[in-house]
Amino acid sequence: MSPKQILPSEAILEKYGKALAGKAVLITGVADNSIAGELALQVSSADPKLLILSARAESRVAPIMEKVRTTKPNVATRFLKMDLSDLSTVRKAAESDLADVPQIDHLVCLAGVMGPPYSQTKDGLELQFGVNYVANFLLVKLLLPKVRAAGPSSSVVVMSSSVVRTCKVHFEDIGFSNGETYHPVVAYGQSNVARVMFVKQLAKKMQGEGIRIFSIDPGAVLSGLQRHFPAEFVAQVEEMKKAGPAIDADGRRYDYPPWTGRSEGAATVITGMIDPTIAEYNGAFLNQNAVANDELHAHINDENNWTRLWALTEELIHEEFSL
Template identity: 35%
Template sequence: MSPYTADTTADEVAADCAPQISGKTILVTGATPGGLGAAFALAIAKHRPACIILATRNLATAEETAAQIRTLTEANDVKIKCVALDLGSLSQVREAAAEVNALDETVDVLVNNAGVMACPYAKTVDGIERQFGTNYVGHFLFTNLLLPKMLARGVPVRVVNVSSDGHRFSHVRFEDMDFDDGKVYNRWIAYGQSKTANMLFSLSLAQKLGKRNLVSVSLHPGVIWTNLGRDVKQDEFAEIGELDQVQGHRSILEQGLKIKTPECGVATHVVAAFHPSLDAPELNGSYLLDCNPVKREEMLPWGRDPVDAERLWKIGEKLVSQEFTY
């Protein structure tokens, strides 16, 4: 256990991890101003990373975050690159990955932070349910296209997948990930499925590439009011309590919603991306909450099952029409 808690800020963790941040090239997806990706980038920019790559669907928003970073006196020497990344289009994901791979910099730390939450039923341009397609499949392809260059140097690399405690709402529905073409769609269950997939993706990466200097973990940043909740009106969050009651998540109901600031939320991002404690082999593939790995026995089984992780990997390969063998 680290000395960090739910109240620890990203600046505190980044200061402790300054030696690990210095000289690194970090790519974060979903770096929109006001979101967690931007807050993460701003926190680490103060500690002399070599380069920060901001990948967003709307390139203008990445440029806004870049402008915020450039106002930091401590970040004057940091190179910043902006890349257009639309996780809802597999062809565009390939274009974005090719652009990143063509850069002089090689990514040391990839933070898959972008996502959508509880949106109305829709499909990506490739015909995949939108939350699953954006939160998992797009990142699955993007990550695997970047990994060969990341791994080629033989130096330690990290892949962080931002999940959520909303994974409690659903396992991966292997026989019906599309909710019968939307006929039985529940936006929170769909969100839960995608966030479980994020956790299993980190587990797969750890199992497949742990011996090649890769550490991959997933995390829950906390409940934070950001633009991620743009599809949910304030009074509609009551749906969560109703679903928790139906599914029997008593501890969640008893605790109630504990709101974090973005600065406290991305503290867990910084731990996941840089803290040396996670180099311990037994922690590879972990799921982090409040800056600390959750004990395996305290996790829901569908978020830690290696059999499900491998099954999901194969589904990811099928959906992107490409196999990734390591």
């Protein structure tokens, strides 16, 4: 297994990209300025058979589809409409719109939202928890048969963030008292911790199947994600860095991630999808193209929390996810 190293996507693809040839890849969160958009372009260079590109609006995906059509006309692309703040659209996408797709080799869940003012999803969930986590739980549940149909070495990759280092799932009040106690960053952190714990529990339940399951910290990338933050956000982060290392939930010091380009942001996702050297670490949290479970704190590592979160999420989506 390689050590942690910030690398561009091209470097990972050069080593392992052949594994993507002829594959069907579904990516959520695709836009011209998003990590998922960059991932779609990077993956297209490795000659997949089909790229299913998901967003709320086709106009977000259109520039990426156009670029793929121009540079890689042999790669089929297809738009998948889904609004993760409305679970009925996730069900429609998975159950109807993809009915003719027999297998998905890589299911890559990158769509997300960071730090908006308090609001709720159509299903009454705090927005970040609903979009960043609960919708992904349902999407993975509904599409798992197609990933299984693709066989071993297929993957489920779910985005997370370095924010998990200081955050937890607030089981006692998951919805922040309907917004009364809402803090945008705390809620973003909660949704990302949930993503990591979901991946760990999924990998545990699917042990022995050979399907790759990873959560990802992509580092820090200027993209559409910072839209809810003030223009001074980057300067504020730099000030925090100057003040010294951050402290995680277990009291350990760590460094804030450096800013990189989108290619570096997508690289660890590609590591999760295809790097064969990490296969034995299934369920791991990845950062800088390597397994980074050592960065997780006790609350995230507590398997009781994985079980509790799974049961809670089944209640929230009103269906079981049995494996």
